Structures are given as C-alpha cells and as structure tokens.
Amino acid sequence: MSDNTTADLTGRTIAITGSTDGLGRALALRLAAAGAQVIVHGRDERRAGEVAESILAAGGPAPQIVLADLSQLAQVDRLADEIATRVTRLDVLVNNAGIGFGRPDAPRLFSSDGFELRWAVNHLAPYRLTRRLLPLPQASAPARVVNVASAGQQEIDFDDLSFDHDYDGVSAYRRSKLAQIMSTFELAADLTGAGVTVNALHPATFMDTTMVAETGAAPQSTVAEGVEATLRVIADPALAQVTGHYFHGLTPGQPHPQALNPAARRRLRELTDTALSTKV
Numbered sequence: 001m002s003d004n005t006t007a008d009l010t011g012r013t014i015a016i017t018g019s020t021d022g023l024g025r026a027l028a029l030r031l032a033a034a035g036a037q038v039i040v041h042g043r044d045e046r047r048a049g050e051v052a053e054s055i056l057a058a059g060g061p062a063p064q065i066v067l068a069d070l071s072q073l074a075q076v077d078r079l080a081d082e083i084a085t086r087v088t089r090l091d092v093l094v095n096n097a098g099i100g101f102g103r104p105d106a107p108r109l110f111s112s113d114g115f116e117l118r119w120a121v122n123h124l125a126p127y128r129l130t131r132r133l134l135p136l137p138q139a140s141a142p143a144r145v146v147n148v149a150s151a152g153q154q155e156i157d158f159d160d161l162s163f164d165h166d167y168d169g170v171s172a173y174r175r176s177k178l179a180q181i182m183s184t185f186e187l188a189a190d191l192t193g194a195g196v197t198v199n200a201l202h203p204a205t206f207m208d209t210t211m212v213a214e215t216g217a218a219p220q221s222t223v224a225e226g227v228e229a230t231l232r233v234i235a236d237p238a239l240a241q242v243t244g245h246y247f248h249g250l251t252p253g254q255p256h257p258q259a260l261n262p263a264a265r266r267r268l269r270e271l272t273d274t275a276l277s278t279k280v
C-alpha cells in the first residue's frame, strides 16, 4: 500500500473495537494521525483513556471513547446504541477486538450469556454489533466494514458449537475466525448495492502482541505490518468497490473451503441468528 491511501482521512469517522492494545491501538493512533475521528473502544476506562490521550498528544482529532465488554451481548447492544448517539456518521467499522489461543492447556471458558468464550467474543459480538450499527454506515455511504480475522481457520462443527468435545483454545480460536470470514461473505452479499463494503483479512502472522505473547510463541511479524495490511482495507481508494473478499496481508487470500460453501454459510447464519435471538 502506498502511504497515499491514508494521506488524509480528515472528516472520516472510524470505530475500532479493541483499540486498547496491539493492532487496534496502533491502528487508532495511525488513523488519527491521518486526520480521522477515531472511536476508541475498550473494556477498561483507564486503558481507553490512555489511547485517547496519546491521540490528542500527537495532535489528532478528539476521539470518542466507548466502553463495553464484548463477551456480554447486552453490552454489545449498548455499545452499538451508544456509538449511534455519539456520532452522526460512521465511515468505517473495524471489528478488531479478539481473544487468541490462550495459554496452552487453558480450560474451556464460557461467556456470561452461556456461549463458548472465543465464539462469543470473536464471532457473536462483531456479528451482532455490525448488524445493530448498520443504519449508521448505510447513512454514511460509501462506508466500509473491516473484519480482522486470521489465516488460522478450522472447520466449524455445527453440532458442537459449545465445543463439548476435544476442546482446545487454538481450535476454538480458529473456528471463531472462520465464522467471522463466513459472516463477512454473507453480509457483503446482503449489502450488495447499499454502498457499504464488507471485507475480512488476516493482518499478519504472529505479530508481537499480547495475545501472541500469551501463547508463548515467538513473534514472526510486527504490529506495523498488520497496521499496513488493515489500513489498506480500511482506506485504499482502489478497494472502494471491493466487497466480500478475504485478504491475507496485502494480497488476496484463500479462506478455508467451508467459507466457500453456501450451504455451510447459511447454516452458520441460521445457528447464529437463533443463538442471538435468545439474547435480546
């Protein structure tokens, strides 16, 4: 990506979930430096406030701070409603917040709503947030939804979404990330002609972030590489009409075959909608 793609984002409003650490934090600083009004999302007021202060100290536009624990669907709903009352436009929603593999041998965890935790935070939360917020980007068209997924994908077992059998954190993460990509393709199709593009990407492999450190694995790439790839999907004019795509870094990516199976995508959508309909 040439730096021209983010040369001037003045007047654009961009929400980034999980902007208190790693890729999201670096993106928030970079987008604000390019003139965007950033909506800093965090689950911790102090950490979100520090990011906002860094943006202001660097001379960026005053950011908005919104707080929500994305493992709780009631907070996801409140987050969407709060963003809609705080800003009059939303040019880009970046669904970046996520939980990684966890520590090796960590036990299966559940959200307070009763869903397997990685499924809840990495798939259900962005699915719900995006749909609830959608009128705002639609009213701001042309707009973009950017889902930060991963190259680490694993086939979803629709008969065991709670991961009752053979749980491990790596597989749970990979299933949730595949679900994110499948949902990207579905929403992009729904929004054909609506002026809102929806794309997913793998930002970079084993960046030097908290979730990678937690696994004990050695970093293989920098956050700056992930920022560059994500910025391209957020702001590159050349991608203005591109929707329903999965990128691997700066190049077109090949998702897991399940993502290319329309019946599997429909099944995921039905199961997701049913699960979410029990939590209104």
Ligand SMILES: NC(=O)c1ccc[n+]([C@@H]2O[C@H](COP(=O)([O-])OP(=O)(O)OC[C@H]3O[C@@H](n4cnc5c(N)ncnc54)[C@H](OP(=O)(O)O)[C@@H]3O)[C@@H](O)[C@H]2O)c1
Pocket (backbone or CB within 6 Å): 017, 018, 019, 020, 021, 022, 023, 024, 042, 043, 044, 047, 068, 069, 070, 071, 095, 096, 097, 098, 099, 100, 121, 148, 149, 150, 151, 202, 203, 204, 205, 206, 207, 208, 209, 210, 211, 212
């Ligand atoms: N790191 C990699 O190599 C890599 C590779 C492929 C894809 N990705 C994807 O890139 C995205 C960012 O990852 P990262 O490496 O930057 O991770 P990170 O440094 O661990 O940051 C994760 C962010 O998500 C937030 N978050 C986690 N659980 C949350 C919850 N329940 N509610 C609200 N916010 C929550 C964290 O908030 P706190 O600051 O409060 O913890 C933090 O802001 C993720 O979607 C990840 O799957 C990363």
